[in-house]
Amino acid sequence: MSLPSIKLSDGHEIPQVGLGLWQVKDAAAFNAAFKAAIDAGYRHFDSAQFYDNEDLLGAAVQQMGLNREELFITSKVKLPNFGEKRTASSVDESLAKLQTSYIDLMLLHFPVTVLRRKSWRALEDAKTAGKIRSIGVSNYTIKHLEEMKTYAREMPVVNQVELHVFLQQPELLEYCREHGIVVEAYSPLAHGKRMQDEVITAMAEQHGKSYAQIMLRWAIENSLVVLPKSITPERIQQNIDIFDFELYPEELQEITKLNCNLRTCWDPNHVP
Numbered sequence: 001m002s003l004p005s006i007k008l009s010d011g012h013e014i015p016q017v018g019l020g021l022w023q024v025k026d027a028a029a030f031n032a033a034f035k036a037a038i039d040a041g042y043r044h045f046d047s048a049q050f051y052d053n054e055d056l057l058g059a060a061v062q063q064m065g066l067n068r069e070e071l072f073i074t075s076k077v078k079l080p081n082f083g084e085k086r087t088a089s090s091v092d093e094s095l096a097k098l099q100t101s102y103i104d105l106m107l108l109h110f111p112v113t114v115l116r117r118k119s120w121r122a123l124e125d126a127k128t129a130g131k132i133r134s135i136g137v138s139n140y141t142i143k144h145l146e147e148m149k150t151y152a153r154e155m156p157v158v159n160q161v162e163l164h165v166f167l168q169q170p171e172l173l174e175y176c177r178e179h180g181i182v183v184e185a186y187s188p189l190a191h192g193k194r195m196q197d198e199v200i201t202a203m204a205e206q207h208g209k210s211y212a213q214i215m216l217r218w219a220i221e222n223s224l225v226v227l228p229k230s231i232t233p234e235r236i237q238q239n240i241d242i243f244d245f246e247l248y249p250e251e252l253q254e255i256t257k258l259n260c261n262l263r264t265c266w267d268p269n270h271v272p
């Protein structure tokens with residue numbers, strides 16, 4: 001199965017589904033999840049310095065003898081590595097751990113006050129040096145993106161934010177669409193915290209799909225990249241098996257009403 005991808009504004013392509021790797025630190029669980037994902041057709045993996053598993057990802061890619069060019073690997077600069085020099089050296093550390101000569105997508109994990117400018121400069125330089133193919137941000141609000149216009153040599157091609165049927169962020173989505181920034185939906189299953197909504201359950205029954213598949217399909221219909229995390233092989237398979245059905249317009253309208261600003265992770269709205 002060839003997975004749909006989205007073209008980034010810098011010309012690179014990003015597969016629309018990636019395996020989330022937060023809280024997957026145990027080597028055996030990691031390797032089993034990675035193998036299940038490869039078997040299911042995933043080629044996009046969402047890691048981060050903070051997740052402490054870049055080395056596991058690098059080793060798993062080597063062990064399975066995968067063609068690097070077929071993979072899309074994301075990492076993120078963790079908060080203690082903000083600042084121009086620290087960010088620059090942390091990119092080199094990530095490359096070493098991932099056992100690769102380039103990272104497909106490197107993100108600033110969070111809009112760290114003041115230091116985010118210097119870190120962005122470091123990512124721009126690392127991209128120029130060929131260490132990173134695409135650069136982006138995570139947890140940035142419209143305010144943080146607008147500010148970037150004042151200092152960025154190039155704007156981010158991706159903004160990775162918490163986004164799911166219970167946290168739809170329509171203004172941010174519209175802003176990113178207008179500015180050619182692809183939005184990646186993290187915690188697309190709301191971190192597994194709301195898996196019994198009646199409306200979603202009824203749609204799942206109607207389509208003969210699972211509850212999680214309805215949540216993920218909603219994000220796909222909104223042209224988002226989704227990053228579901230699972231260490232369970234059947235769920236890993238299920239979470240990518242979302243391209244053989246569509247939600248009806250009236251179902252999409254019904255889902256719009258489920259937006260209730262449920263945040264399961266951090267809220268960057270008050271970061272100056």
Ligand SMILES: NC(=O)c1ccc[n+]([C@@H]2O[C@H](COP(=O)([O-])OP(=O)(O)OC[C@H]3O[C@@H](n4cnc5c(N)ncnc54)[C@H](OP(=O)(O)O)[C@@H]3O)[C@@H](O)[C@H]2O)c1
Nearest residue numbers: 020021022186187188189190191192212228229230231232
């Ligand atoms: N940039 C950021 O600041 C940031 C923040 C948070 C997350 N992220 C990224 O987004 C990824 C996903 O977010 P997340 O880990 O918070 O949560 P998520 O993907 O929304 O949900 C994961 C939870 O749902 C369960 N699950 C997965 N597939 C399922 C299915 N088909 N049916 C029922 N339950 C299912 C998982 O359990 P099992 O694993 O036990 O199967 C796990 O408990 C992260 O791994 C990370 O890559 C980024």
